[in-house]
Amino acid sequence: MKNIGILLFNNFETLDVFGPVEIFGRLKDLYHIEFYSLEGGVVTSTQNVKILTQKLSEKDQFDIFLIPGGMGTRKEVDHPEMISTISDISSLSTHVLTVCTGSALLAKTGQINGLSATSNKRSFDWVVSQGSKVNWIKKARWAVDGKYYTSSGVSAGMDMTLGFISDVHGIDLARKIAYEIEYTWQENKEVDEFYLQDFKQN
């Protein structure tokens, strides 16, 4: 049984968390999910979801540490205790997954300097500014470099999670989950239909 620790903070983006949670949560025999925050207690998403969390310690380590994005990241990148805790846990954990602007928090720690990563398209410049030594890939549904998986915006976290499951357990299991949740999985992490797309021109 692998343990998944999910980091929450106020104004996290709802689907960044619950897309991956839906997918990992279907593998109850393989993964156990717990939600954490720096202080513990109730954390509220941008979409007004109030979640109970446990208090995180910098000594925690997980098989999978998941960091979501959302407007809250704009504040948290300047929160030294948050960044040092993410840094410690990321270095101790077996895999680290980020969704959307969660990669800005990870980049700020310096843990992915020199590694490839991606993020939300609409906040890309801001994310890049949080880690100038990261090899940022703009055209990617998700990116993998060693133990770090980083996804593009919001819904891309589901594709990344299925990609992670495919890498670890084989593509048949990932496809089975996508089928069960009636989700059209973009299986190729390099196919990114949202790259440089300008909505207003459509």
Next chain:
Amino acid sequence: MKNIGILLFNNFETLDVFGPVEIFGRLKDLYHIEFYSLEGGVVTSTQNVKILTQKLSEKDQFDIFLIPGGMGTRKEVDHPEMISTISDISSLSTHVLTVCTGSALLAKTGQINGLSATSNKRSFDWVVSQGSKVNWIKKARWAVDGKYYTSSGVSAGMDMTLGFISDVHGIDLARKIAYEIEYTWQENKEVDEFYLQDFKQN
């Protein structure tokens, strides 16, 4: 400002709720979301998400009443207080949206007798057994009949929610949200790639 009441019960399916919440939650000037349960307090999803809820009253009425699915529905269809509360609130609310097996709970009330509805493909026969007078449509990403919107399994709730927003506010707003969350929206409710698909044969 329209109010959205989301019904939770233990063992609800995580993404059935938080897919629609992500989408409605992006329209903060138009919609206010609150979470409810029969008893109030903490409700836990099948994927171990613990959500704070308010206590529901049979007198509550919402602009949008959303009923998710999940394994918990198997128990709740035989819970008279749950079914009578859903019946009362559904009749008072302006719109009622269900995701996945949430349509079984709605069907059990009798409120959609004679109306068209859909549900999760893998649980379809069980759902049909909860409301023999409903016009069940198996091949549908989602179905609309009057004030009732019912979606197919899990992820289809996101397509339905975007479809609802398209119907009420126009397709441009729905497409804008899909773009912002980097989600590939199936815009046509009659296109259902999961209809009669047998995963094992792929």
